Amino acid sequence: MSEQKTPVAERHPAPASSHIAPGGRTPGRNLLHGSGARSLGLVIALAALVAIGLITSGERFLAVENILTILRHASIIGVISIGITFVITAGGIDLSVGSVMGLTTVVASLASVQLAATQSTWLVMVLVALLVGGIAGLVNGVIIAYGNVVAFIATLAMLVAARGLAELISGRRTLIVNNGDFLDFMRADFLGVPVLVWIFALVAAAGWFLLNRTTFGRRTVAIGGNLEASRLAGVKVKRHLVYLYVLAGLAAGIAGLMMMGRTTAGTSTHGLLYELDAIAAVVVGGTLLIGGRGTIMGTVLGVLIFSTLTNVFTQNNMDTSVQALAKGLIIVVAVLLQQRFAARNERRATAKPLKV
Amino acid sequence: MSEQKTPVAERHPAPASSHIAPGGRTPGRNLLHGSGARSLGLVIALAALVAIGLITSGERFLAVENILTILRHASIIGVISIGITFVITAGGIDLSVGSVMGLTTVVASLASVQLAATQSTWLVMVLVALLVGGIAGLVNGVIIAYGNVVAFIATLAMLVAARGLAELISGRRTLIVNNGDFLDFMRADFLGVPVLVWIFALVAAAGWFLLNRTTFGRRTVAIGGNLEASRLAGVKVKRHLVYLYVLAGLAAGIAGLMMMGRTTAGTSTHGLLYELDAIAAVVVGGTLLIGGRGTIMGTVLGVLIFSTLTNVFTQNNMDTSVQALAKGLIIVVAVLLQQRFAARNERRATAKPLKV
Amino acid sequence: GDSTQPTNASVEGNTEEGETVVVGFSGPAADHGWLGAINAAATAEADQYGDIDFRVAEGTNDANLQISQVEQFINDGVDAIVLLPTDGAALTAVATKAMEAGIPVVNVDREFSSPAAARTTILGDNYGMGQSAGNYICEQMSDTPDAVVAEVAGVDSLPLTQDRSQGFADALESCGLDVDNRVAADFTVQGGEAATSQLLAAAPEIDALWNHDDDQGIGVLSAIDNAGRDEFIMVGGGGSANAMREIQSGESVLEATVIYPSTQAADGVRLARLIAQDKAMSDLVEVEVPKRIVLNAPVVTSENVEEYLPTAFES
Amino acid sequence: MEVRGLSKRFAAVQALKGVDLDVRAGEVHCVMGQNGAGKSTLIKTLSGVHRPDEGEILWEGRAVELDSPAAALELGIATMYQELDVVGGLTIAENIFLGHERSTGGVLHVKRTNAAARSLLHRLGHGSLSPSREVGSLSAANQQIVSMARALSRDTKLIIMDEPSAILDSGEVQNLFRVIRELTARGIAVVYISHRLEEIRQIGDRISVIKDGRSTANGLHVTETPKAELIRLMTGREVANVFPARTPVAADAPVALEVDGLGLEGHFEPVSFTVRAGEILGLAGLVGSQRSEIIETIYGARKATAGRVSVNGRRLTPGSVSAAVGAGIGLSPEERKSQGLILDESLYRNVTLSTFGRFARAGLLDESAERQAAREQIDALELRPADPDRPARTLSGGNQQKILLARWLVHGTPVLLLDEPTRGVDVGARAEIYTLIRRLAAAGTAIIVISSEIEEVLGLADRVLVIDDGRVLAQSDANDIDEHGVLDLVMEGSSA
Numbered sequence A, B: 001m002s003e004q005k006t007p008v009a010e011r012h013p014a015p016a017s018s019h020i021a022p023g024g025r026t027p028g029r030n031l032l033h034g035s036g037a038r039s040l041g042l043v044i045a046l047a048a049l050v051a052i053g054l055i056t057s058g059e060r061f062l063a064v065e066n067i068l069t070i071l072r073h074a075s076i077i078g079v080i081s082i083g084i085t086f087v088i089t090a091g092g093i094d095l096s097v098g099s100v101m102g103l104t105t106v107v108a109s110l111a112s113v114q115l116a117a118t119q120s121t122w123l124v125m126v127l128v129a130l131l132v133g134g135i136a137g138l139v140n141g142v143i144i145a146y147g148n149v150v151a152f153i154a155t156l157a158m159l160v161a162a163r164g165l166a167e168l169i170s171g172r173r174t175l176i177v178n179n180g181d182f183l184d185f186m187r188a189d190f191l192g193v194p195v196l197v198w199i200f201a202l203v204a205a206a207g208w209f210l211l212n213r214t215t216f217g218r219r220t221v222a223i224g225g226n227l228e229a230s231r232l233a234g235v236k237v238k239r240h241l242v243y244l245y246v247l248a249g250l251a252a253g254i255a256g257l258m259m260m261g262r263t264t265a266g267t268s269t270h271g272l273l274y275e276l277d278a279i280a281a282v283v284v285g286g287t288l289l290i291g292g293r294g295t296i297m298g299t300v301l302g303v304l305i306f307s308t309l310t311n312v313f314t315q316n317n318m319d320t321s322v323q324a325l326a327k328g329l330i331i332v333v334a335v336l337l338q339q340r341f342a343a344r345n346e347r348r349a350t351a352k353p354l355k356v
Numbered sequence C: 001g002d003s004t005q006p007t008n009a010s011v012e013g014n015t016e017e018g019e020t021v022v023v024g025f026s027g028p029a030a031d032h033g034w035l036g037a038i039n040a041a042a043t044a045e046a047d048q049y050g051d052i053d054f055r056v057a058e059g060t061n062d063a064n065l066q067i068s069q070v071e072q073f074i075n076d077g078v079d080a081i082v083l084l085p086t087d088g089a090a091l092t093a094v095a096t097k098a099m100e101a102g103i104p105v106v107n108v109d110r111e112f113s114s115p116a117a118a119r120t121t122i123l124g125d126n127y128g129m130g131q132s133a134g135n136y137i138c139e140q141m142s143d144t145p146d147a148v149v150a151e152v153a154g155v156d157s158l159p160l161t162q163d164r165s166q167g168f169a170d171a172l173e174s175c176g177l178d179v180d181n182r183v184a185a186d187f188t189v190q191g192g193e194a195a196t197s198q199l200l201a202a203a204p205e206i207d208a209l210w211n212h213d214d215d216q217g218i219g220v221l222s223a224i225d226n227a228g229r230d231e232f233i234m235v236g237g238g239g240s241a242n243a244m245r246e247i248q249s250g251e252s253v254l255e256a257t258v259i260y261p262s263t264q265a266a267d268g269v270r271l272a273r274l275i276a277q278d279k280a281m282s283d284l285v286e287v288e289v290p291k292r293i294v295l296n297a298p299v300v301t302s303e304n305v306e307e308y309l310p311t312a313f314e315s
Numbered sequence D: 001m002e003v004r005g006l007s008k009r010f011a012a013v014q015a016l017k018g019v020d021l022d023v024r025a026g027e028v029h030c031v032m033g034q035n036g037a038g039k040s041t042l043i044k045t046l047s048g049v050h051r052p053d054e055g056e057i058l059w060e061g062r063a064v065e066l067d068s069p070a071a072a073l074e075l076g077i078a079t080m081y082q083e084l085d086v087v088g089g090l091t092i093a094e095n096i097f098l099g100h101e102r103s104t105g106g107v108l109h110v111k112r113t114n115a116a117a118r119s120l121l122h123r124l125g126h127g128s129l130s131p132s133r134e135v136g137s138l139s140a141a142n143q144q145i146v147s148m149a150r151a152l153s154r155d156t157k158l159i160i161m162d163e164p165s166a167i168l169d170s171g172e173v174q175n176l177f178r179v180i181r182e183l184t185a186r187g188i189a190v191v192y193i194s195h196r197l198e199e200i201r202q203i204g205d206r207i208s209v210i211k212d213g214r215s216t217a218n219g220l221h222v223t224e225t226p227k228a229e230l231i232r233l234m235t236g237r238e239v240a241n242v243f244p245a246r247t248p249v250a251a252d253a254p255v256a257l258e259v260d261g262l263g264l265e266g267h268f269e270p271v272s273f274t275v276r277a278g279e280i281l282g283l284a285g286l287v288g289s290q291r292s293e294i295i296e297t298i299y300g301a302r303k304a305t306a307g308r309v310s311v312n313g314r315r316l317t318p319g320s321v322s323a324a325v326g327a328g329i330g331l332s333p334e335e336r337k338s339q340g341l342i343l344d345e346s347l348y349r350n351v352t353l354s355t356f357g358r359f360a361r362a363g364l365l366d367e368s369a370e371r372q373a374a375r376e377q378i379d380a381l382e383l384r385p386a387d388p389d390r391p392a393r394t395l396s397g398g399n400q401q402k403i404l405l406a407r408w409l410v411h412g413t414p415v416l417l418l419d420e421p422t423r424g425v426d427v428g429a430r431a432e433i434y435t436l437i438r439r440l441a442a443a444g445t446a447i448i449v450i451s452s453e454i455e456e457v458l459g460l461a462d463r464v465l466v467i468d469d470g471r472v473l474a475q476s477d478a479n480d481i482d483e484h485g486v487l488d489l490v491m492e493g494s495s496a
Ligand SMILES: Nc1ncnc2c1ncn2[C@@H]1O[C@H](COP(=O)(O)OP(=O)(O)OP(=O)(O)O)[C@@H](O)[C@H]1O
Pocket: A011, A012, B001, D010, D011, D013, D014, D015, D033, D034, D035, D036, D037, D038, D039, D040, D041, D042, D082, D393, D394, D395, D396, D397, D398, D424, D426
């Protein structure tokens, strides 16, 4: 639902510039055009999955319970994905989110933290998780913006280091979350919908608002579009980059809290490989990996597509290896679909045949 | 057609453009200038590691046996890294190399292939591995160059799919390699140096030659530096991109053969997470993630640094979690060192202080 | 059972086809030999029974995903769930939910943090495994009081690895030895090879080595072979057929392996069927399936290898 | 080569509507037209980058289909594109021979390549450039030379040059003309595009004019066509009196910008000067004289190694662009595409890039107010097309330049730094920009202007600093110095 204008590659599709950027090429001006069309492709991909689910598993698939299962599963990776949508929109990358999430669960479920929480309020755990996520993001941001270390490497280093730290702190044991209030809150339903899903919805709405309606979002898109021009126009680029990585870290902290609620445990193995899943969801959703265009709506759809996919697989009792094979194919097809729709929309709007 | 010119970013180094690209901004390409200085930073990082090894483990560290251990360990990931150095230099990325390597080991150690090899020559296995790697690369390349799917996503899909395929083919078993001739060759020493290390050296030398002394290599750099300009100069960009991914696939095939020799087994778990290690080595080595500069020498040094690091850790019987923590730190320090040296050299050469 | 006096009817009735039960199975990603064998054995076991409708969810190392798989089983109202959790504690909540929904859960290998989360728990003995390996090495090293002992662990961040290492260390301590060099691999062939070659370079003289996992052991042996080392004895873990053949050959440094049954999930499937069909275990008088079963961790050597080889898993 | 009825449509824009052109061997055929007239589109069609929707291209009498740049190159059509088309990571020699490398079986002949490159550079009067130098380290002007050498390196019959002189100073332009004459003497045809009428008169044989994608004149002889007529053909109106009259700066006008001993090691020696409100200061010098660096340092885009800058008496934090912007300095940078614009963002967002924060309350944007403010400037500057949602990329060069001015007009800064504000801008738009700059000064804005056209600096500025190699050679009232005076100073300066 992003209003981001698009793009570069789009108007002027270089023959294969897309080996860097998603081949997308809609200028898509507003909801009704480009990014809407892009989302349309995703919605169709999602609908196709749902159709497959319906055909193969019948009504069971559309049962409220099953839909909630899909949503609950999507919610944690979804919150992380929304965090990195900002980083990617600004042209950066954050590989450390999964690992940082693991670290936040470990620290927030340490005996001492839980003791403090029991003696006061469970919000202590929330605070600690956000603090840990925020600090990790801050370190990333400072190393990247002020140390000039390429984001891929800086956050890869954080991935490794945060995992190590989490193991050290937890002594490689799984820490059990006992705080009843915390668990009650996280595992509750509200209006028939689990709190986890509410959190995801809130984070998504806040993310959409932040990206599309605030100066913060505008700066993010501007930096991704042309960092140097933004700097010369007076945008405090470095500071903003730091904020962005802190934001991604905070999102990882929220996801960590959700994970603790869902699993009632904190461990260093939480969030393993989440970075790849999250980036895949963001990019399939239509955010440009080179920056300059970001869409929260697309990210949400991307996350839902992957989550539904897994659900359909399980419903159909599919062999794990075949699942992997199918997943690879579906990723490619989803991206091609999304591009096709973006392209068709452009053609319709402009009557310009697409060069390939 | 994109009218965007690329070199800009280099001539006007943005303060933090490096959150996309390694902050490095040395043009230096030939051994004696920029990249030489860059390599100097890496050599120093490596020397520091060796010094630490010497101090903590004494002569045992410098024993021929230990050095060969480091080299043998580096050789497989090294071959993969050299393959993706080309892809990254051209501005692409290949996340599928580890998974493709696993697939090649599985296919090449299938009973039927081994039977054929026994009846004729062990080169059959070599051929099969290269074929499998090449085909996987071809699929990647075609999807990226002609399907306009962004490389990150296309190769992520291949990562997942190749792993699934390897599991299916192997039935999730570890296949034992029995072919004596093959094992004899792969596990032999030549002039006191293991064949694996020789292969790595040969691949590195061939890679250096290909990148720096052939039209293929120069076009690779050109495409990474300015895709549109390369096209305008008459380079067949799409076809070239396909070649590059095939090259990375072939390197994965060679690495698969080495892995089979080293472990006497073929399994779908070979190469797990190698993609991240390889990309880290390439980028720490000084190849730009946004393309336009690639250094084989740097990649070799990057691989050696990581391999030596692991060795030093083990020599000191270090806890794995502390290892992870230290590794994260060292990655950042190595990159900062490398930049510092590149920067100093640039300053000396042009007397132009670097903006930060 | 309508009888007021329950009797264990298993002896004649357990193999007989009963009403069809739906059994859901979820385990970690089959990313190494032992787990692959776990999955294969479970599926094979289910196939043997005409009255089991077996559902397998995608193997995963992500607790979040595994939870949603169990939720799906609950939604579908399966009759029993066999669960090998990626992390026992992390899956406890959802398993409890299943139990509360009236679906019996059979917990395999990695134990839940609450006893209420499973109807039955069937476990390998990780601590015991380390102990067996340690004791065996103690015996063999009885005349080398300051023997150098090395250890190649599995995935270090798993609690089970910690248990194994603890058992190993405790057993060694009892005979005055300790672990001099320790590396951790990742249960894969490549990981075993890489870690061991580093280990061997770091320790020029070893007397005994314990490797946690026989599948990674292929890599470990390969590294040993590469380094041309044979001055020590090696003990394996898990009990793969490959390892047993190696022991049988008598030419390898691998002299023994400690079994960690790869049939746990298969046993779990069988128990789940019994529970769902209200049956009991045939060799027990007890009319219900027991609450907790801990499998033994015997040591396989060249003397008894014939006995174990037929049930060993092909990794 | 002959072209008949060429048409090309981009999305909503009909860039070419039946253009004709005929080029004869050995002539210099100039193509003129306003920004956005379709010149670049025409030549891209001729070089195989775009495929025409309609019309045909005849090459040596035969109809040809040019479906890729490679196809055009094969026929013997080489092109220097308007945007620099070199690869920064390759050496000069490698750039020149990219796509047709000197090689055997794919293996490069490094020495032969370098030798061939050296002789080409020599021919272009730049024998001092080392062929093994990396192109990324060259100035824009020298990159243009490499681009030129590349065109010459092919065995060509037609060379197309799209605004090659836009980033060259007068000396370089003369050098370029020498080379062009050498080419035509050998029977090679040259298509030459430029906005500078004097150049066309100097080098051109015949002229074709394009207006709004249509040919308005075809093959006029340069010598027989008066300047006014050309302007009329291009713009459809008369553009008189290029430089608007100066309004004298009030003697008591306050000092808006004070630069005191500002230095940047390795670039320029400490400079001191002041600019008063309503005054236009011009920086004159050759390409590479570090003028850009001076104003970038004033702006905080580079961190000064010495000295200080004050605006209206308030001292600025060195090295902070946002402090400079906050204090009221605006910069229209030298490279508008890479440094100025977010090409894929809409026009209005580009206009408000420095000010969008003003249209926000607690971080919350009021987009309608923002659009409104942008719209006012778009109208005031007659930006075309006046669609605030058009991506900046699709605007012509002159209009893109106006976006940058509009940005600071919205901001209302009391100090404006303009680096090459008319680069690649057509005569008509140029006159508008001059008027605009003057009007701003009259309204009290202190302005610094850099241009590689000395005439432009002298025509616009009240006062001029002559700069060479990072040193201020002289300071003078603009009326007291002429182009020769500046060049003499520079020559003396560099020989001294
Ligand atoms: N790839 C494209 N997509 C959409 N519109 C384009 C494209 N290229 C050019 N245009 C439009 O076509 C028209 C002609 O542009 P062109 O670049 O040919 O002008 P020009 O005469 O070269 O101008 P200038 O003097 O500024 O270089 C302009 O309105 C421009 O916005």
